[in-house]
Amino acid sequence: MKIVIAAAGSYGDVAPYTGLGARLREAGHDVALATHDAYAPLVRTAGMEFRRLPADPRAGRPDGDGDGPAPEASPGDRRALLRKAAAFIRELGTGLADATTDSTELLLLSTTTAPLGRSLAEAYGIPCWDLPLHPNAPTGDFAPPVSGTRSLGRWGNRAVGRLSHRVVDRLYADASRELRTRLDLPPATPRTLRRRAEAAGPPVLHGFSEVLVPRPEDWPGGLDIVGNWWPWHAPEAQLPSSVQDFLAAGPPPVFIGFGSMAGGAGERLGALAVAALRRAKVRGVLQSGWAGLTTGPDTLATDDILTIGEVPHALLFPHMSAVVHHCGAGTAAAGLRAAVPTVPVPVTADQPFWAARLAAMGAATAPIPFRDLAAEHAADRLADALTRATADPAHRARARSAAGRLAVEDGAGAVAEAVARLTA
Known part of the structure; x- marks a missing residue:
């Protein structure tokens, strides 16, 4: 099967997918990993095809990492960071379109690439699966990981989880619109695409362990925690x-x-x-x-x-x-x-x-x-x-x-x- 994995961000956002891709290759699949130039050597030495995503992972990210503003950012700083993040995402959309071809049979998407990858899957008529590295589906067990560690109670945690999805939908709106225009797809907002995916029920496979986060009982079916994907390194590798x-x-x-x-x-x-x-x-x-x-x-x-x-x-x-x-x-x-x-x-x-x-x-x-x-x-x-x-x-x-x-x-x-x- 011809599989494209799309992952964007810092080393920690990308490296786990090299171990996953290597395992899929061992299973006989043709695997390409679309990511940033900085990770091309790692992708290639893991035996996968490298496909370039042009966006700079350090642009629009506080201290070069993360999905939102740093805790101490002022309201003005937050607006500036969100503008930079939106620019990063728009550039990312262009790269994802270039990295996916009509020979692709399955898209595996990180949290950062999923809102855009769904349009690519629609355009090519292929399945796409979300493979996040942290829990992002609303649950009463805890508030969204990116919102901090304070619990707001079961109702409050779920409400904040839904709100976080709406924030992400707005952040991806311009990039999604431009990508769908390029792909000659009818207009659809990121929120609409997310809800379609939820209704269709493709597997969402989380790459972390229940040792740290037991699966929430209020998650719907199809949301599975499968365990970590470890960054690839050569079996014979040794410390310097x-x-x-x-x-x-x-x-x-x-x-x-x-x-x-x-x-x-x-x-x-x-x-x-x-x-x-x-x-x-x-x-x-x-x-x-x-x-x-x-x-x-x-x-x-x-x-x-x-x-x-x-x-x-x-x-x-x-x-x-x-x-x-x-x-x-x-x-x-x-x-x-x-x-x-x-x-x-x-x-x-x-x-x-x-x-x-x-x-x-x-x-x-x-x-x-x-x-x-x-x-x-x-x-x-x-x-x-x-x-x-x-x-x-x-x-x-x-x-x-x-x-x-x-x-x-x-x-x-x-x-x-x-x-x-x-x-x-």
């Missing part, structure tokens, strides 16, 4: 020799990285991380990420802190004593999979949701909101969290228990089985 040497030189270090968050704040965050690591008397691995996390030359010359670039979490995290990160969905799951405690530092969008989930299950310390890292005693607060994460055996025990449950899940295999049923 510099990392292996560092690990061998002392006790397990703490990982600190903020992924695609905090662009331009690398020097400040690096200094803060070094101060916290030394006050907690633990070694550290700093991942530069989009922030450009870095330390001074004097720090790089010591043997207690190592700065690295991109290294697969699946290879690195099992060697850590704890992991400090922004709590994107994939990174949060990767920490659990490695059976190590987390110190969550959520920035925006769904990150506070995942941070709260980790803390509630006991596999993480209490979250430290990213904005609090600018406070006067931030290094002391982070150092205290590092001490608790590395010294309290309960955190590691809870993480180890979760890792055992994750190990028996096969999210990519579940999608492959669903595709097999479609073609039977």
Whole structure:
């Protein structure tokens, strides 16, 4: 079957689909992944065809990531961010149209691409499935992940969930109209397209684990949680020799990285991380990420802190004593999979949701909101969290228990089985 996966955004929005695509290829399908140029090498080394999406994932996104404004944004900032997001989406629509051809037989869509992909599926007369990385269907169990962690009660949570859908519908309105005109389709709003999809009932397969989010009982049929899709890496891949040497030189270090968050704040965050690591008397691995996390030359010359670039979490995290990160969905799951405690530092969008989930299950310390890292005693607060994460055996025990449950899940295999049923 000729399958196109369309995913847009930061590394965490795209990388899980490389593992999924590789599994579908193993099942005999012809798979292309449409995404941004930055991820072309990863897509190709995973054995898939790369199809370009032109939009810049850093444009219109606070700190380079997330689905909405940063928590501290003013009303004026929010309007500016929404305008940038709308421009990003309009450019994305053009790329999606170019990436889909009349030979495509199935579209698999991320949260960002789904509102536009439905029109492409209509134009080509092919099925399309939503494959989100976080729960976005309204439920009474919790408010939408992008709205924060506060519950408004069952009625309120569902109401906010429906409202969030309407906000997304408005955000995609111009891009959807332009795309449907290009495809010679009759006018239809994103809301209409979403409701048609809900009524038709194609499978919605969520790429996260019930270890963190049990399936809400009030979800309708067809909404399934299948387990994580892990970013692809070569089976023979190993850690860089510099990392292996560092690990061998002392006790397990703490990982600190903020992924695609905090662009331009690398020097400040690096200094803060070094101060916290030394006050907690633990070694550290700093991942530069989009922030450009870095330390001074004097720090790089010591043997207690190592700065690295991109290294697969699946290879690195099992060697850590704890992991400090922004709590994107994939990174949060990767920490659990490695059976190590987390110190969550959520920035925006769904990150506070995942941070709260980790803390509630006991596999993480209490979250430290990213904005609090600018406070006067931030290094002391982070150092205290590092001490608790590395010294309290309960955190590691809870993480180890979760890792055992994750190990028996096969999210990519579940999608492959669903595709097999479609073609039977």
